[in-house]
Amino acid sequence: MSTHIKRRRFLKQVAASSIAVAGATAAGKWMGGSGEATACVRPPGSLSEEEFLATCIRCGRCGDACPNQCIQPFTEEVALTHAVEPGAAQRNTPVIFPRQQACMLCNDVESDHLLCTEACPTGALQKTVKQVDIIIEEVDMGLAEVDEQLCYSYNGASCGICVRACPFEGKALTAGMWEKPIIDESYCVGCGLCERACVRFPQAIRVVPKA
Amino acid sequence: MKKFELHKLQWLRHSVQIMVIVLMLLVPAVSRYANSVAADDIDSQMKAWEGSFQGNTMAAIDTVFRALPEGEMTRQGLTESERDPQAVIKYSRAFRGGPWSAELFGVSMTDPLGAAESIVARKHVAKVVLISLIVPVILTLLFGRIFCSWICPMGLILEITDRFRNVLKFLELKTYNIRFTRNTKYAMLVVGLCASAVLSVPILGYVYPPAIISRELHDLIFTLFDRAEAKLLGFTFIGLTWMSLILLGIILFEVFVSRRWWCRYICPGGALYILLGIKRPVRVQLNESKCTHCVDCVVACPMGLNPMKNEMGPECDNCGECISSCHDDALKFALSLGTSIKEESTESVPVTK
DSSP, rough: OOHHHHHHHHHHHHHHHHHHHHHHHHHHHHHHHSSSOOOOBOTTTTHHHHHHHOOOOOOHHHHHHOTOOEEOOHHHHHHTTTTTTOOOHHHHHEEOOTTOOOOTTTOOOOSBHHHHHHHHHHSSOOOBBBBBBHHHHHHOSEEEEEOOTOOOGGGOOOHHHHHHHHHBBTTOOOOOEEGGGEEEEETOOOOOHHHHHOOSOOOEEEEEEEH | OHHHHHHHHHHHHHHHHHOOOOOHHHHHHHHHHHHHHHHTTTHHHHHHHHTTTTHHHHHHHHHHHHHHHHHHTTTOOTTTOOOOOOHHHHHTTEEEEEEEEEEETTTEEEOOHHHHHHHHHTTTTOOHHHHHHHHHHHHHHHHHSSIIIIIHHHHHHHHHHHHHHHHHTTTTTOOOOOOOOTHHHHHHHHHHHHHHHHHHOOOGGGTTTHHHHHHHHHHHHHHHHHHHHHTTOSSSSSSSOTTHHHHHHHHHHHTTTTTHHHIIIIIIIHHHHHTTTOOOOOOOOOOTTTTOOOOOOHHHHHHHOOGGOOOOOOOOOOOOOOHHHHHOEEEEEEEEEEEESSSOOOOTTTTOO
């Protein structure tokens, strides 16, 4: 009798453990196996995409902290409006869609650091001091790129809205002849305020996320 | 008299649990409020959304923020109808995040499971992770698995849905309480951490209920306000994603198949808390001379342990349900510095219903 119960319990234990292990492995396969990572703009101070996906625990605290509400969780619902799809490992990671809301680098907020980088509990967003020179040096969300086919200033109508929107006006974005935007790669941090401001649709100036 | 006090403990515990859920719902709303104040948009929003769920929430938050110390809200020569965005941002920082990772009054706290999987996935230990681990780890070392019983929102939900089993019994439906091996959760923890390291993605956060709830409620509230900006007022559950189905599955499984299945046998976070709190000094202790062997505490224990045998080992989450259920005053919290308590044999006798 007692051997019978022991065997039953042993079988139960084996069954339960194997279900758990199989479930975890399947979940892991599903997370890492399917879907390429989509290029997207990460909040300021983020690690490289690969390291970011490994470090971020998807807690959403950077989104809470953002005074501009530009950081959103990368869910299917959010991504749908921007015609992209999160990769399997990117689900719920913080993402910025500059067209919808761009990073204003905590301008006009009384703080020593960029608030999202201060909120991050894991270091996926590196704590960044809020000073112009440090931001230019350390923040790299992407790089603005002008589509000369679309840009009004390249097509005979001077516009220059993106230049006015740039937080480093005269450095990252300068106005050339007929307000043509000229991007200085060494200054552009990829905040996306130019993309946000662009009056052309689809946007003539866009932030290309860092690799 | 003693009995009353013990019930107060349970009331306190449930208040903390409910407060956690309320805060989780409020944090994103307050974040939205701070954003609207900074954009100087709050008055028009409150007017446009008047009477709806979103409008009422904003109005309530606005009332609270206006009741804060005056010097803060009306400085810089602002008139009475204006709000100072700096003060709003400063005060809204008091509560941030959810049970997965939170900031309370400037103290950063992260679930040890989240920190662990982040560390193994990145294969590098950052200083911020360690800082945010200090408070939860110290609390766990002292009180054991109290996250499960006092903070975890899933714990509260499961305690409520556990009562549905009584309804099933009342309807004379057959209820099952299949017992699994408790070691499954350690397997989950180890397998999950290994998979995180191999895939370089912290995957346990996707199946860990407090993390799911924390994210889902954020999404729900943010979606509500996004919809309000598109003139779609009123409360809906549209913001929830299919991840909520994991929670629903756990709840249904616990009601119909196995009581507190997730917490007792599966939860990887619980496993980590158990391992951290294995030498905790605060434990439930049995006074054997007072015990009348009525089995009430065994029935009450949500973790399926047997307090009558004085075996409150690592699995106990210090919820105090056994103390509250005891009619003979035989159980109490006591400080014991790791001497006479037996650590082994956490499997309870099959007396429970």
